[in-house]
Amino acid sequence: MKHLDFLKESFKNIRTTGAVARSSKYLVREMMQPIHFADAKIIVELGAGDGVLTIELLSRMAADARLLCFEINPEFCKILRGAIDDPRFVLIEDSAENLEQYLQEWGFEKADYIISAIPFIALPNELVYRIVSVCHKVLKNKGLFIQFHYSSFIQKMYRKFFDHVEVEFVPLNIPPAFVMICEKNS
Numbered sequence: 001m002k003h004l005d006f007l008k009e010s011f012k013n014i015r016t017t018g019a020v021a022r023s024s025k026y027l028v029r030e031m032m033q034p035i036h037f038a039d040a041k042i043i044v045e046l047g048a049g050d051g052v053l054t055i056e057l058l059s060r061m062a063a064d065a066r067l068l069c070f071e072i073n074p075e076f077c078k079i080l081r082g083a084i085d086d087p088r089f090v091l092i093e094d095s096a097e098n099l100e101q102y103l104q105e106w107g108f109e110k111a112d113y114i115i116s117a118i119p120f121i122a123l124p125n126e127l128v129y130r131i132v133s134v135c136h137k138v139l140k141n142k143g144l145f146i147q148f149h150y151s152s153f154i155q156k157m158y159r160k161f162f163d164h165v166e167v168e169f170v171p172l173n174i175p176p177a178f179v180m181i182c183e184k185n186s
Contacts, residue, residue: 023052023117023148026172030179031146033168035113037061042108044138045069046096046116046131050079053115058086068106070096097130100138110140116147120154128157136161136184145182152178 023031031053035043037060048054048069057067068090071077077093084091092102096118103111114135120128135145145162148170155178158165162182170177 022050023177024170024173027148027170027177027179028053028056030168030170031115031148032056032060034144034146034181035060035115037065040112041065042103042106042111043067044099044103044111044114046099046114046135047071047118048080048091049073049076049117051076051083053117054080054084054089057115058084058089061088063088066090066106066108068092068099068102068111070094070099070102095131097127097134099131099134103138109138110143111138112140112143114139114143114145116145118147120147121149121151132157132161139184141184141186143184145180145184147180147182148177149180150175150177155180158182 040061041064043057043061043065045054045057045067048071054067054069061067065088067088069080070092071080072093072095077091080091090106103109118131139145152167155165155167158180163185164183166181168179168181170179
């Protein structure tokens with residue numbers, strides 16, 4: 001998807017897209033950095049958008065791994081279906097709050113990693129808490145939930161769910177972003 005097309009789609013659906021530009025290569029790199037791809041059998045992506053993170057995840061994943069991608073925007077789903085032909089890729093056009101159900105359908109109890117670009121700041125608090133709660137529930141012990149935001153103040157919410165939260169700043173993104181790396185230890 002071209003940057004102008006992404007911008008147009010973003011403005012059309014700003015509450016669910018939450019971005020005005022595609023994620024930069026620097027943000028993508030920071031999101032990938034904590035993932036041990038050789039050991040990851042099931043990775044979940046929330047808010048796949050037009051596939052910037054999706055394509056990078058697939059390029060690094062093992063041949064026997066699976067990527068479950070959640071996206072609710074029909075236009076982005078159409079783009080993803082047309083752009084990605086990989087047997088490890090599963091596109092789910094549904095809300096991330098239903099993650100547990102889909103993991104079970106695909107034969108998994110727990111996820112190794114959950115990567116998210118959901119614009120939590122634009123969603124109702126109750127929905128945000130349901131999504132983060134289910135993410136915590138389905139992560140394996142020592143699994144990571146990796147989320148980016150354009151502000152760091154939301155990290156307090158993650159500390160309610162996760163024992164360890166690390167924040168990395170990515171200035172080379174429009175706008176600059178913060179990556180929250182949350183580890184489950186129980």
